[in-house]
Amino acid sequence: MSAAARLVGEVVLSVEHVSLSFGGVKALQGISFDVREHEVRAIIGPNGAGKSSMLNVINGVYHPQQGTIRLRGREFHDMDSHEAAEMGIARTFQNIALFKGMSVLDNIMTGRNLKMRCNFLQQALWLGAAKREEMEHRRAVEEVIDFLEIQHIRKTPVGRLPYGLQKRVELARALAAEPTLLLLDEPMSGMNLEEKRDMCRFILDVNDHFGTTIVLIEHDMGVVMDISDRVVVLDYGKKIGDGTPDEIRANQGVIDAYLGVAH
Amino acid sequence: MSENLSGLDTFPKLLLHHARVRGGLPAMREKHLGIWQTWTWRQFADEARALACGLAGAGFKRGDHLAIVGDNRPRLYAAMCAAQCLGGIPVPMYQDAAAAEMAFPVENAGIAYAVAEDQEQVDKLLEILPCCPALKHIYYDNARGMRHYTQPQLAAYDKLIEEGRASLRHALAFLESEIAKGSGSDTAAMFFTSGTTGNPKGVVLTHHALIDRAIAAAEMEGLGDHDVVLAYLPPAWIGQNIFSYAQPLVTGYCICCPESAETVMTDMREIGPTYYFAPPRVLEALLTQVSIRIEDLWWGGRRSYDFFMEVANRAGGPLLDGKPVSFTDRLQYFLGELFVYGPLRNVLGMSRVRVAYTAGEAIGPDLFRFYRSIGINLKQLYGSTETSVFVCIQPNGQVKADTVGPAVKGVELKFTPQRELLIRSPGLFKEYYKNPQATIEAKDAEGWFHTGDAGYVGEDGHLRIIDRVKDVGKLADSTLFAPKYLENKLKFFPYVNEAVMFGDGRDRVCAFVNIDAEAVGNWAEKKNLSYSGYTDLAARDEVYALVRECIEKVNADLALEPELANSQIHRFLILHKLLDADDGELTRTRKVRRGAIGEKYCELVDALYDGRESVHIEAEVKYEDGRTGTLSADLKVRDVKTYSAAQVKKAA
Numbered sequence: 001m002s003a004a005a006r007l008v009g010e011v012v013l014s015v016e017h018v019s020l021s022f023g024g025v026k027a028l029q030g031i032s033f034d035v036r037e038h039e040v041r042a043i044i045g046p047n048g049a050g051k052s053s054m055l056n057v058i059n060g061v062y063h064p065q066q067g068t069i070r071l072r073g074r075e076f077h078d079m080d081s082h083e084a085a086e087m088g089i090a091r092t093f094q095n096i097a098l099f100k101g102m103s104v105l106d107n108i109m110t111g112r113n114l115k116m117r118c119n120f121l122q123q124a125l126w127l128g129a130a131k132r133e134e135m136e137h138r139r140a141v142e143e144v145i146d147f148l149e150i151q152h153i154r155k156t157p158v159g160r161l162p163y164g165l166q167k168r169v170e171l172a173r174a175l176a177a178e179p180t181l182l183l184l185d186e187p188m189s190g191m192n193l194e195e196k197r198d199m200c201r202f203i204l205d206v207n208d209h210f211g212t213t214i215v216l217i218e219h220d221m222g223v224v225m226d227i228s229d230r231v232v233v234l235d236y237g238k239k240i241g242d243g244t245p246d247e248i249r250a251n252q253g254v255i256d257a258y259l260g261v262a263h
Numbered sequence: 264m265s266e267n268l269s270g271l272d273t274f275p276k277l278l279l280h281h282a283r284v285r286g287g288l289p290a291m292r293e294k295h296l297g298i299w300q301t302w303t304w305r306q307f308a309d310e311a312r313a314l315a316c317g318l319a320g321a322g323f324k325r326g327d328h329l330a331i332v333g334d335n336r337p338r339l340y341a342a343m344c345a346a347q348c349l350g351g352i353p354v355p356m357y358q359d360a361a362a363a364e365m366a367f368p369v370e371n372a373g374i375a376y377a378v379a380e381d382q383e384q385v386d387k388l389l390e391i392l393p394c395c396p397a398l399k400h401i402y403y404d405n406a407r408g409m410r411h412y413t414q415p416q417l418a419a420y421d422k423l424i425e426e427g428r429a430s431l432r433h434a435l436a437f438l439e440s441e442i443a444k445g446s447g448s449d450t451a452a453m454f455f456t457s458g459t460t461g462n463p464k465g466v467v468l469t470h471h472a473l474i475d476r477a478i479a480a481a482e483m484e485g486l487g488d489h490d491v492v493l494a495y496l497p498p499a500w501i502g503q504n505i506f507s508y509a510q511p512l513v514t515g516y517c518i519c520c521p522e523s524a525e526t527v528m529t530d531m532r533e534i535g536p537t538y539y540f541a542p543p544r545v546l547e548a549l550l551t552q553v554s555i556r557i558e559d560l561w562w563g564g565r566r567s568y569d570f571f572m573e574v575a576n577r578a579g580g581p582l583l584d585g586k587p588v589s590f591t592d593r594l595q596y597f598l599g600e601l602f603v604y605g606p607l608r609n610v611l612g613m614s615r616v617r618v619a620y621t622a623g624e625a626i627g628p629d630l631f632r633f634y635r636s637i638g639i640n641l642k643q644l645y646g647s648t649e650t651s652v653f654v655c656i657q658p659n660g661q662v663k664a665d666t667v668g669p670a671v672k673g674v675e676l677k678f679t680p681q682r683e684l685l686i687r688s689p690g691l692f693k694e695y696y697k698n699p700q701a702t703i704e705a706k707d708a709e710g711w712f713h714t715g716d717a718g719y720v721g722e723d724g725h726l727r728i729i730d731r732v733k734d735v736g737k738l739a740d741s742t743l744f745a746p747k748y749l750e751n752k753l754k755f756f757p758y759v760n761e762a763v764m765f766g767d768g769r770d771r772v773c774a775f776v777n778i779d780a781e782a783v784g785n786w787a788e789k790k791n792l793s794y795s796g797y798t799d800l801a802a803r804d805e806v807y808a809l810v811r812e813c814i815e816k817v818n819a820d821l822a823l824e825p826e827l828a829n830s831q832i833h834r835f836l837i838l839h840k841l842l843d844a845d846d847g848e849l850t851r852t853r854k855v856r857r858g859a860i861g862e863k864y865c866e867l868v869d870a871l872y873d874g875r876e877s878v879h880i881e882a883e884v885k886y887e888d889g890r891t892g893t894l895s896a897d898l899k900v901r902d903v904k905t906y907s908a909a910q911v912k913k914a915a
Contacts, residue, residue: 142296147407152525154297205408 009037018067027053029237040214042224045234051217060084090179092170094186100159111176112137144175164195184216272447273470275348277512282308291337294522314345316434317427325350328372332356333380335494335520338404342378354453355499362387368455369395381405447471454501454648465696466648476651476690477509479672484618488515493536495527501648506540531612539616542623551757571599579636584660604637620644627755628664643667651690655726666725683732684718685711736767742829756813757782773871774835801837814903822906831905834871839896845885
């Protein structure tokens with residue numbers, strides 16, 4: 001399926017002149033780019049280029065010293081992560097952040113947390129409203145389970161699962177929040193070829209089926225070039241390229257950053 | 264089975280009968296979004312009728328074929344019945360077949376209509392469109408991923424049934440007359456046999472044949488609408504289809520469709536079927552899982568398991584057969600039942616199983632005894648696609664590991680001088696589709712079906728199968744060489760997944776071995792052996808030593824059987840990859856294709872016989888998505904000790 005077949009819409013998120021530093025380390029320097037509705041946007045770059053920092057800024061984990069983030073027209077200087085979640089942003093982590101002792105089902109259920117309306121007392125007493133709500137959320141979770149084909153591990157504690165499946169569960173939890181913008185931090189790291197292929201399929205399926213906008217960080221160049229509509233390239237906290245995969249492939253600055261240049 | 268089914272000579276008539284008599288009882292269950300959803304007989308009948316109207320509206324008529332491609336899904340079974348309502352012929356096809364394998368049946372039967380489960384199956388059907396131009400209508404059940412497909416042949420199952428429902432009111436009379444027009448001698452379904460050689464053959468079965476056999480077996484076992492079955496094998500295999508379509512329509516029992524292939528174990532536990540069917544390899548895989556988990560127990564648990572399994576070995580079988588057992592054994596078995604067998608059956612999901620069958624290939628005696636000893640009434644049956652399955656079944660109380668039981672009511676058996684088994688039964692197939700030559704070869708003028716199996720009937724009236732007639736060979740010194748028998752003996756060891764024996768016309772027997780990745784992997788973990796994957800594990804010297812021990816035990820056993828003592832295994836190698844149906848090494852029902860393997864790996868076979876210590880192999884492999892790649896490896900070849908009868912006796 002080509003990008004043209006998908007309905008790529010208007011800009012939903014724009015990052016403008018964002019700079020972030022930790023003491024003397026300048027993690028991001030004046031980065032600007034935008035993300036359009038329904039597209040798959042990749043952020044790539046060598047180690048330490050500032051990719052994860054960028055994601056953390058969008059997600060409200062880090063607050064940049066300079067610059068603004070505009071999400072659906074609303075301007076933020078610093079966003080809290082829960083505010084980000086309420087605005088429809090969900091994410092996965094580079095080093096899986098699931099509850100290892102809990103079952104897959106319960107883990108995914110936590111993704112529904114923000115959508116639960118009943119109060120503590122209603123939940124504790126299992127009143128009608130709480131029961132109805134639980135059923136509704138369970139149904140939503142089951143739909144995600146069906147979508148990502150993880151029925152067979154529904155009741156397995158996450159800690160017992162192989163890495164590739166844990167990554168899929170993390171994606172499931174993010175999806176359970178019904179996000180409009182999904183941030184994936186290296187969704188394919190540490191996977192074998194087959195697992196990567198499955199993951200690619202799921203990412204494209206999510207994008208196609210729910211129309212979710214996806215921003216992903218990935219190291220595997222083949223994967224990035226195959227599934228993303230546009231790519232941003234960072235190196236040492238600076239943006240060195242931005243465009244379609246074909247444009248990026250031809251970009252001399254990017255080639256130099258990846259392969260090195262003779263000085 | 265006390266119902267009067269006279270006059271109900273086709274499956275659609277039977278379905279309407281059940282909708283009338285037990286309309287509110289469950290006909291099918293399917294797990295959807297984690298919850299078991301039930302279809303009653305009335306719903307099943309309504310679905311089939313609406314679908315039939317939809318198909319009729321799309322131009323489907325008497326005698327047309329309808330391909331059904333997918334896993335066990337209620338809607339696909341409804342589609343089978345819908346086709347039969349209109350006098351059409353459903354052709355179930357293997358859901359894991361590659362596109363190229365589907366081309367032959369679709370083209371051969373001139374199929375114009377197909378119902379596919381999901382995008383994966385639709386993709387395969389679209390791929391073969393160029394060589395099957397007759398295929399004009401493809402209906403898909405699961406719409407996921409189908410949004411961007413614009414091919415004119417495609418339509419959703421939902422849309423078809425909606426159209427059917429809309430036209431049902433004025434088409435009802437037409438539909439009822441179509442159903443009434445059907446008769447028992449009409450073709451009910453066509454099954455393509457996996458075919459170990461050449462193109463598959465379409466086996467044409469009539470309503471009468473299938474219904475007659477389904478009733479005969481159901482009467483024998485007292486099946487009724489209180490029974491429950493889990494449908495988890497490919498529905499394109501007659502062995503599954505008869506249990507999940509023909510028999511429920513005869514007896515009114517309920518079938519359950521698991522959520523996915525990976526959840527079968529869990530679903531089985533939740534459903535608790537009362538009637539169960541499993542080919543030996545499934546039973547073997549279950550036992551392997553049990554053994555692994557028992558090995559992980561603390562020593563006390565392991566010891567008590569071993570103790571009670573010994574008791575079960577002694578007393579379990581006889582108790583199940585109602586034979587006399589000593590009081591102490593009875594008492595110990597009772598305790599075992601409390602602490603081991605009962606819980607074990609529960610874990611396997613077999614607590615409620617009244618009747619369990621195994622068939623398809625020979626079952627290892629120890630494997631067979633294991634299930635019977637823990638109180639599961641596992642029995643063997645013999646049959647094939649051409650015979651509508653039921654030819655022989657072991658009756659309760661007369662179960663033996665080495666037989667497949669006496670002939671079922673209505674079946675006649677006889678043998679050719681070459682020991683080939685011939686069968687005459689009301690359940691025999693009508694013909695091979697568009698293949699009169701093959702039909703004449705398989706079914707003679709007097710109606711005897713030539714099975715190609717070698718066997719004999721013992722004094723007890725039970726049939727015993729040795730091997731395929733064409734496979735029973737001779738060593739150079741004219742000793743009997745029964746490869747399957749040897750392979751089965753070796754495969755009983757949990758570490759051995761598959762074995763292929765060579766020896767016909769040669770001076771001694773040598774073997775290829777596939778190790779069981781799970782069992783050997785677990786063993787390696789315990790030994791602190793690290794490995795990167797199957798190929799690496801299979802090449803380890805420690806693993807070779809492990810397999811050699813297994814083979815030596817087989818040899819010691821063989822030494823005691825005078826007829827087979829010379830067919831002890833002299834040398835073996837462990838293959839670098841698992842044998843796979845996609846590479847043409849197994850049939851779709853997972854039987855080894857000895858000839859094909861011998862040709863493909865002729866270099867390796869040579870190495871087995873010329874005394875080399877290692878051999879290099881480069882082989883082409885086919886991935887599941889149809890791509891091909893190559894795999895190269897250096898394989899070791901190892902010798903095995905052989906025994907004389909005297910040595911074994913002395914050691915014992």
